[in-house]
Amino acid sequence: MAKKITLPITEEDIENLKAGDSVLLSGSIITGRDAAHKRLFELLEEGKELPVNINGEIIYYVGPAPAKPPYAVGPAGPTSSYRMDKYTPALLDRGMKGMIGKGARNKEVVDAVVRNHCVYFAAIGGAAALIAKSIKSEELLCYEDLGTEAIRRYEIEDFPCIVVIDSKGNNLYESEPPKYRVSD
Amino acid sequence: MEIRKIKADTVTKTVKQLFMDCNYFIDDSITKALKEFKEKEKSPVGRDVLSQLLENNEIAAAEQIPICQDTGMAVLFVEYGDKVVIEDGSFKEAVEQGVREAYDEGYLRKSVVSDPVFDRINTKDNTPAVIHTEIVKGDKIKFLVGGKGFGSENMSAIKMLTPSYGAEGVKDFILETVRKAGPNPCPPIVVGVGIGGTFEKAAQLAKKATFRPIDTENPDPRYAAMERELLENINKMGFGPAGLGGNTTALGVNIETYPTHIAGMPVAVNICCHAARHKEAEI
Numbered sequence A: 001m002a003k004k005i006t007l008p009i010t011e012e013d014i015e016n017l018k019a020g021d022s023v024l025l026s027g028s029i030i031t032g033r034d035a036a037h038k039r040l041f042e043l044l045e046e047g048k049e050l051p052v053n054i055n056g057e058i059i060y061y062v063g064p065a066p067a068k069p070p071y072a073v074g075p076a077g078p079t080s081s082y083r084m085d086k087y088t089p090a091l092l093d094r095g096m097k098g099m100i101g102k103g104a105r106n107k108e109v110v111d112a113v114v115r116n117h118c119v120y121f122a123a124i125g126g127a128a129a130l131i132a133k134s135i136k137s138e139e140l141l142c143y144e145d146l147g148t149e150a151i152r153r154y155e156i157e158d159f160p161c162i163v164v165i166d167s168k169g170n171n172l173y174e175s176e177p178p179k180y181r182v183s184d
Numbered sequence B: 001m002e003i004r005k006i007k008a009d010t011v012t013k014t015v016k017q018l019f020m021d022c023n024y025f026i027d028d029s030i031t032k033a034l035k036e037f038k039e040k041e042k043s044p045v046g047r048d049v050l051s052q053l054l055e056n057n058e059i060a061a062a063e064q065i066p067i068c069q070d071t072g073m074a075v076l077f078v079e080y081g082d083k084v085v086i087e088d089g090s091f092k093e094a095v096e097q098g099v100r101e102a103y104d105e106g107y108l109r110k111s112v113v114s115d116p117v118f119d120r121i122n123t124k125d126n127t128p129a130v131i132h133t134e135i136v137k138g139d140k141i142k143f144l145v146g147g148k149g150f151g152s153e154n155m156s157a158i159k160m161l162t163p164s165y166g167a168e169g170v171k172d173f174i175l176e177t178v179r180k181a182g183p184n185p186c187p188p189i190v191v192g193v194g195i196g197g198t199f200e201k202a203a204q205l206a207k208k209a210t211f212r213p214i215d216t217e218n219p220d221p222r223y224a225a226m227e228r229e230l231l232e233n234i235n236k237m238g239f240g241p242a243g244l245g246g247n248t249t250a251l252g253v254n255i256e257t258y259p260t261h262i263a264g265m266p267v268a269v270n271i272c273c274h275a276a277r278h279k280e281a282e283i
């Protein structure tokens, strides 16, 4: 059974989430991927203000396809998270509470998740048309010039994902594959 | 054979339809494989992921929206009959126009940037395409096209093996590439392998291999056996659907070959995700 969570996520929610839990998220999240992360990171490095408040937010690594009416957004599956590894620890240290993406993260990210009591969710890569059904509306927040890569706010309802790195540092990508590995 | 005139507009319309269709309608061989592997999948999470992918692909087809938001860079393999003359335009421009219209009118994502290193400015119409053209005998044009997503493209690799590596060396390199890719290329994956030719020929063959339905096999029984053996060994790695553990890491392995030099044995591995989008047409 999937756990239902209403955002903004609380410290208690995070404490209770375990790697492997199926989750349905409702509420609001922000989006951002490669180019937006690079810009946010550079602002942090220069000690400048960010154009969005990331405090308590969950960021979804996505660059959607255009919306076909009557959809609010087009197909919107996750993009590979490792490309954001360089930037993620700095954002978590500044109050962001979690990420939704796909694929493995490096040690620095896992450490930052544990240090800041955060959570990393995976959405199913390639299930973009299915995921779009749980996104009810979108609003542009900044970096419009980046097109599909701009930072947006999504209102979501029962958005399906799985906890892959929990606040204790348990990591499904490390723990699960060995169980199904067959050696000759 | 007589010269045959084909209107540039016919080329544009054909290319447009192919790119829209390949993004909405998954190949039957993928659907069949997803169902078969779901039956055999040991991980409950893995079975759930495979069900979600099947459901996703049904939604995409029914509503004619893309299977995946990364609708890829447009790649075309063209067999151009030497008796064909394009009327009212040029072949290259007609193809680019087809790509442009498909991505614009078909609600496909524009993912191409103008310059790889410095500018990286979105061209806003997903052009230019990557076009491989071969002149063949005849009065037709045959298109084999696909939209290639980069989550999996980025996990691909090429190695200039030398003859002494033999079949074992080839298999080891393919398995090593898949292992390094791990959970990142949206498993279950389709593995396209190109062996032989030169550096660039091997890579081209590997891409073409990912465009072949996975219920077909290499006509040479030795390579067909290699395809089956590799698939079996990849599925022992444990990555599973979405990389969350399981015995369905790949749905198929396709190998294409070409004669090569006495001193060489190039091997290219092009990783493709379950959203293996390709379509063909002849005009």
Ligand code: SF4
Binding pocket: A077, A078, A079, A125, A126, A127, B068, B069, B070, B071, B148, B149, B150, B151, B152, B185, B186, B273, B274, B275
């Ligand atoms: S790797 Fe394939 S399924 Fe995954 S996001 Fe890219 S195109 Fe989509």
